[in-house]
Amino acid sequence: MGACGSSEEVLEFKQRYTLGKVLGRGGYGLVKEGKSSKMALGEGKPKSVAVKTLVVQGAEDRYDATKVDTKAMIERLKKQIKDKNFDDSDDYEFAKDCLSTLMEKEKNEIKRSPKEEILNEIEVMKRFDQPMIIKMVDHFISDHKVYLVLEKCPYGNLASRMRLEKCLSEKESAVCIFHVLLALHYMHALNIVHRDIKPANFLISEKYRNEATVIKLSDFGMAVQLSSADQSLWDCCGTEAFMAPEVFLKSYSFPADLWSAGISLYWMLFGELPAWFKQYTTSRRTEKYVKAVTDLNLQLPTDMKLRCIELLMPPPSEDCMNFLQGILNKIPENRFTAAEALVHPWFKKMLPAEVLDKHRDQLQRAEREADSKKADRQARLTESRRSSAGPPQKRDSK
Known part of the structure; x- marks a missing residue:
């Protein structure tokens, strides 16, 4: 839609869509049911959609805990190696090799903030036209919020x-x-x-x-x-x-x-x-x-x-x-x-x-x-x- 950072994006979203009940929750924020207005669809019938919302402020603290945390894995391994808390010497040697590999991987991580992740999602979804992939209907980006409108x-x-x-x-x-x-x-x-x-x-x-x-x-x-x-x-x-x-x-x-x-x-x-x-x-x-x-x-x-x-x-x-x-x-x-x-x-x-x-x-x-x-x-x-x-x-x- 409009340029990133524009508060007009939020206003335009509210003119085009109304939000309803919560459909799901993620580390980024909420997914809510939405209804398109006549402005969104011309004179067509209002359509149900799913709206993925990211409130940028505080998003780092809400980031999805189910995703892998390389840093936490490294810290656990370091402690186990320091304490030599292993069943046998083979486990100890394997743990050291594993630690070395994970530390190298951490250097190569593609580091994205929650906002960067949802912006990446938008760019990737623009390329898709396949019935088994959820369709992106619309998107709105401002400094404070990102709305991703999806097929429900x-x-x-x-x-x-x-x-x-x-x-x-x-x-x-x-x-x-x-x-x-x-x-x-x-x-x-x-x-x-x-x-x-x-x-x-x-x-x-x-x-x-x-x-x-x-x-x-x-x-x-x-x-x-x-x-x-x-x-x-x-x-x-x-x-x-x-x-x-x-x-x-x-x-x-x-x-x-x-x-x-x-x-x-x-x-x-x-x-x-x-x-x-x-x-x-x-x-x-x-x-x-x-x-x-x-x-x-x-x-x-x-x-x-x-x-x-x-x-x-x-x-x-x-x-x-x-x-x-x-x-x-x-x-x-x-x-x-x-x-x-x-x-x-x-x-x-x-x-x-x-x-x-x-x-x-x-x-x-x-x-x-x-x-x-x-x-x-x-x-x-x-x-x-x-x-x-x-x-x-x-x-x-x-």
């Missing part, structure tokens, strides 16, 4: 629903994560990494029959536009429970979003986060969590089957477990891309035909990309085997 999703976010229902059926979980993957596939094609994929950012837009819930992705304050598909990110960013192993220990990129989607799916299926994060939230021992989440020997199928026994529920299908193994691969290069995830056989078995038909064009593009990625992986594997075998041995001449 009447059923709240998935995390709130899951707190009531505990877990979802496999079919509904498949539909929900499918919609998230459609959004990620679109974003990654634009070289945009979301960096905070979690059920709290999955808004429920509508409900179909046959357990087909429509999910739209929201909250792009942490999103980053990469200069190229090969660029890497280094800062420790996201919500700890959903962060990929590489975000803690090295550079990362698009695959980190897929890991977060996989953890979100795990939560949908089982009603809680994997065991390694539960242990961390109990002990707040950073080095134990990072060591567990980066342990390549962790057996997801075993963990899932044990959870099913504990919950007295049937285990997910083999296709579902295969999908989770692919999207939660600890090695980013071997993890599913959004395209590979979208064309996994699990979705064809679980999703209603109307959902697949609606997104047929995007699925066809994803299938071509997945085939290309598979060929690239096979070529790298062949080259790796050839290199490890060494030069061909010369035969002795007789």
Whole structure:
């Protein structure tokens, strides 16, 4: 809208929209129901919207506590190392390595104030035109307030629903994560990494029959536009429970979003986060969590089957477990891309035909990309085997 800093922006917002009940709360402020006026829509009928409001003064003190705090993690590790409070020497050495890495990451953090984060969200959302991504209708910026007017999703976010229902059926979980993957596939094609994929950012837009819930992705304050598909990110960013192993220990990129989607799916299926994060939230021992989440020997199928026994529920299908193994691969290069995830056989078995038909064009593009990625992986594997075998041995001449 108008120039940043203009008090006229606030006046114009109030002329165009009226605010109603609170729909949600975040570290930035409130999300309220809004109604557009005739001035906003000409002579059209008033429309319900969601208005995300940031009151700039004091926003730093209200910043979202669920997001990762690298500084706090560093301070905890320093204290543990100083006190030598470890179960064995391996944990002590790992903690020192972890501390060194986190301190390096802190230097590379993209530091944004709450206002800068919501301004970044506006700039990122201007680029989007995808049905599974929440639509930005309008925005107003002044020195004291920022209003972000969004399409309204009447059923709240998935995390709130899951707190009531505990877990979802496999079919509904498949539909929900499918919609998230459609959004990620679109974003990654634009070289945009979301960096905070979690059920709290999955808004429920509508409900179909046959357990087909429509999910739209929201909250792009942490999103980053990469200069190229090969660029890497280094800062420790996201919500700890959903962060990929590489975000803690090295550079990362698009695959980190897929890991977060996989953890979100795990939560949908089982009603809680994997065991390694539960242990961390109990002990707040950073080095134990990072060591567990980066342990390549962790057996997801075993963990899932044990959870099913504990919950007295049937285990997910083999296709579902295969999908989770692919999207939660600890090695980013071997993890599913959004395209590979979208064309996994699990979705064809679980999703209603109307959902697949609606997104047929995007699925066809994803299938071509997945085939290309598979060929690239096979070529790298062949080259790796050839290199490890060494030069061909010369035969002795007789």
